Amino acid sequence: MDEDEKEMLFEAHARLANNRDKKPPPGFYDVADEDRPIELNKFPTTIEELEGERRRRVDKEARLRKQDAARNKIAQMQDAPSAILQANKLNDPETVKKRSKLNLPARLIPDHELEAIAKIGIASDLMEE
Structure with a gap:
């Protein structure tokens, strides 16, 4: 028998042994932990669950945006003179750079x-036709 036939017989023997509730022959690996249940990740299964997660995320992001805006407002109020100077610098027409001439x-x-190259090109086009 060749290798493929031996492998098919071995697999058939293993399947028959499993159907008769016989224990598998001892092997190289410990299989004692294989009977414990596998912990599966729970994914949202309904639209309501999915929408609930999305709403929570949107609410959290909105809350964080409000916090950032409040922090920025407080920072600007505490440092009003420098904020005004910086805004004036940005709006000053003299500080806006103009484009230089293209050199x-x-x-x-x-x-x-x-002109000679163009004439040669026109002459070669007429000759091809």
């Missing part, structure tokens, strides 16, 4: 050479 490098090919 391109000098051309490497003079006009008469560009």
Whole structure:
């Protein structure tokens, strides 16, 4: 018998042994802990459960946003003069940078050479047709 046939016979023998409630033969590994129930993660199974989680998250985020806004407001009230100076700096038209002129490098090919290249291209197009 070849290896595949031996493996099929071994699997069939194991299945028959399991059907007759016979214990598996002792092996290399301890299987005593395999009878304990497996702890599964509980995922929301209904739309209501899912919506409840979403609402809790949205409520928490809204609460945190309100806290941040209150903290920012308190910080601005405590440091009002520097906040006003900073706002004035941002709104000052002199501090806004204007774009400089675009400076391109000098051309490497003079006009008469560009015209010659264009003529050559037009002539080659006419010859192809």
